[in-house]
Amino acid sequence: MACIKNEGDRPKNLMVDMMHLFSLTTLSLQQTCYGYFFFSLLVFVHPLCGKGRGVRNWETVAPLFDRAKIKTKVITTERAGHAYDTLSSLSDIELKTFDGVVAVGGDGLFNEILNGILSSRYKASYPPTPEGFGYFGSNENCEEQIRNGLNCSRPTPDSVNGIFPGNSTKCDDHEPLLSTSQPTGLDIPSLNSSKEKSIGDQDHLVSFPNDWFRLGIIPSGSTDAIVLRARPWLELAPNLLRLIPKGAVKRCTGGMVSMDMGAPEARSRSSGAIELFKPIQLMAVTTGERDPVTSALFIILGRRMSLDIAQVVRWKSSPTDEVLPTVRYAASFAGYGFYGEVIRESENYRWMGPARYDFSGTMVFLKHRSYEAKVAFLETPDTHSLTASAEVDVTGEKTVRSHQKRPRKIICRTNCFICKEASTSRQNSEDEITDSSRTIQENQKWVWSQGRFLSVGAAVISCRNERAPDGLVADAHLSDGFLHLLLIRDCPLPLYLWHLTQFTKKGSDPLSFKFVEHHKTSAFTFISSHDESVWNLDGEIFRACEASVQACKGLVNLFASGPELTGTSIAY
Numbered sequence: 001m002a003c004i005k006n007e008g009d010r011p012k013n014l015m016v017d018m019m020h021l022f023s024l025t026t027l028s029l030q031q032t033c034y035g036y037f038f039f040s041l042l043v044f045v046h047p048l049c050g051k052g053r054g055v056r057n058w059e060t061v062a063p064l065f066d067r068a069k070i071k072t073k074v075i076t077t078e079r080a081g082h083a084y085d086t087l088s089s090l091s092d093i094e095l096k097t098f099d100g101v102v103a104v105g106g107d108g109l110f111n112e113i114l115n116g117i118l119s120s121r122y123k124a125s126y127p128p129t130p131e132g133f134g135y136f137g138s139n140e141n142c143e144e145q146i147r148n149g150l151n152c153s154r155p156t157p158d159s160v161n162g163i164f165p166g167n168s169t170k171c172d173d174h175e176p177l178l179s180t181s182q183p184t185g186l187d188i189p190s191l192n193s194s195k196e197k198s199i200g201d202q203d204h205l206v207s208f209p210n211d212w213f214r215l216g217i218i219p220s221g222s223t224d225a226i227v228l229r230a231r232p233w234l235e236l237a238p239n240l241l242r243l244i245p246k247g248a249v250k251r252c253t254g255g256m257v258s259m260d261m262g263a264p265e266a267r268s269r270s271s272g273a274i275e276l277f278k279p280i281q282l283m284a285v286t287t288g289e290r291d292p293v294t295s296a297l298f299i300i301l302g303r304r305m306s307l308d309i310a311q312v313v314r315w316k317s318s319p320t321d322e323v324l325p326t327v328r329y330a331a332s333f334a335g336y337g338f339y340g341e342v343i344r345e346s347e348n349y350r351w352m353g354p355a356r357y358d359f360s361g362t363m364v365f366l367k368h369r370s371y372e373a374k375v376a377f378l379e380t381p382d383t384h385s386l387t388a389s390a391e392v393d394v395t396g397e398k399t400v401r402s403h404q405k406r407p408r409k410i411i412c413r414t415n416c417f418i419c420k421e422a423s424t425s426r427q428n429s430e431d432e433i434t435d436s437s438r439t440i441q442e443n444q445k446w447v448w449s450q451g452r453f454l455s456v457g458a459a460v461i462s463c464r465n466e467r468a469p470d471g472l473v474a475d476a477h478l479s480d481g482f483l484h485l486l487l488i489r490d491c492p493l494p495l496y497l498w499h500l501t502q503f504t505k506k507g508s509d510p511l512s513f514k515f516v517e518h519h520k521t522s523a524f525t526f527i528s529s530h531d532e533s534v535w536n537l538d539g540e541i542f543r544a545c546e547a548s549v550q551a552c553k554g555l556v557n558l559f560a561s562g563p564e565l566t567g568t569s570i571a572y
């Protein structure tokens, strides 16, 4: 017990404290019974994250790992891209000496680790694309070539690495995952990667998904190091709302909002209540806590839960570029428009520190830019559109117009039966799943949506946190194999603000606005002719004007057990 210091950082939460107590007892037992058993972890510590919190947090939790006799190989990152380089260049034999990789940092470091591990090891096909999309034909060719033994459609290490400027034909200066040829800093004397090649044994290959390898986070990012980077300016929201003419916003029935220059409620509703969205800290969603000690205990206890990952394939960076498929993975969120602009803008103000997000967020919000784009998403009978209304028919394939009553929301939590069902179906049809991404099943169809969007976002998980208590999508599940596509159509700025502020209120329904489309889908394709199209993948910049995204069901395992939520798991 004495090894848990830093009491001040721990949440004042009885359940968590009890868990600590229980876990320490288990630790002692583990020591007594399995003193000679070694669990081995590769740990990356980001020394600069959260104003140095990474190092402090690791110093706090390291004694727990020692006490549990868990072997740790610790690498303190020296630059952006260090963790990615290390993991992508690690041989599978070397990777197999570890039971998992732990990030002591923010979402940025975790995303780097995720990409470093999956880049050359996940061998699935690219996401499916709709008929009429430029690369549809090439998919067909690839199917043909797969049958002939030429596996052209699958991302190869080269094509995957193409996303990283060091390996790409085109340098993308602002993308943070800089692959360099600098030494990785990993020294595992007992292993020799050249041996692996000569052995050539399939048993040594690490592929995903698998049952044993796990990723962990000891959350240490800056308080603002959250995926959407959209939060702090909304603290200014009360002031912004005051700019709106008195009574400009009137609430209509059904949660819809319309402009009415006579209603007095706008100001009274806004006062003090609008402190929006500091969405997504992965840990907050997967364990319910952002406490380093709690996270360390989840790791030590060997908790495991699987997590869907979004595979994002960029076909083109800008409309004039050549097609060069490049792949990235995101664990929580991929967003375009507002979301991408905020992090791009914030790069210009790095010298401000975390305050840059306040500043750039405000600037981007006030610019109120919208983007012409086309989005096609896969709709199945199980993933009917959850949108309140979407009026624009574009291609004639199908108009989204779903006024049906929104279904009950079933919230994901520990031992979630929806995720369990998905996991069982995955295990039953592992082979099928591998290639199902390319095969459009009979009951699936592509639905197009086109127009001017303020943002296009895909939430893999709920993205819940202390400021957005229900997250972006309250009923998103951690491993059900679906993405939640959010299309925010151009609308007057006050309405957009009103929509955003709904995220701060538990039990509100921010997705019920007329200008919001919400689709649960397994894959979508995005096309924009905008020259400087920027995505935000887990808080990292990714340039893409044409991209396809798919949910990879349960692709990785986390040291976590799902959110321990209080209250009902069904929301209405």
Ligand SMILES: Nc1ncnc2c1ncn2[C@@H]1O[C@H](COP(=O)(O)OP(=O)(O)OP(=O)(O)O)[C@@H](O)[C@H]1O
Pocket (backbone or CB within 6 Å): 046, 047, 048, 049, 050, 051, 076, 077, 078, 079, 080, 081, 082, 105, 106, 107, 108, 109, 110, 112, 176, 177, 220, 221, 222, 224, 225, 226, 354, 539, 540
């Ligand atoms: N030693 C390092 N020096 C500089 N950058 C690093 C280093 N190690 C990792 N990085 C990069 O820093 C970025 C941010 O990391 P992370 O999200 O973990 O921390 P953070 O404090 O939350 O950062 P931010 O507030 O900038 O988001 C990541 O893209 C990561 O690749």
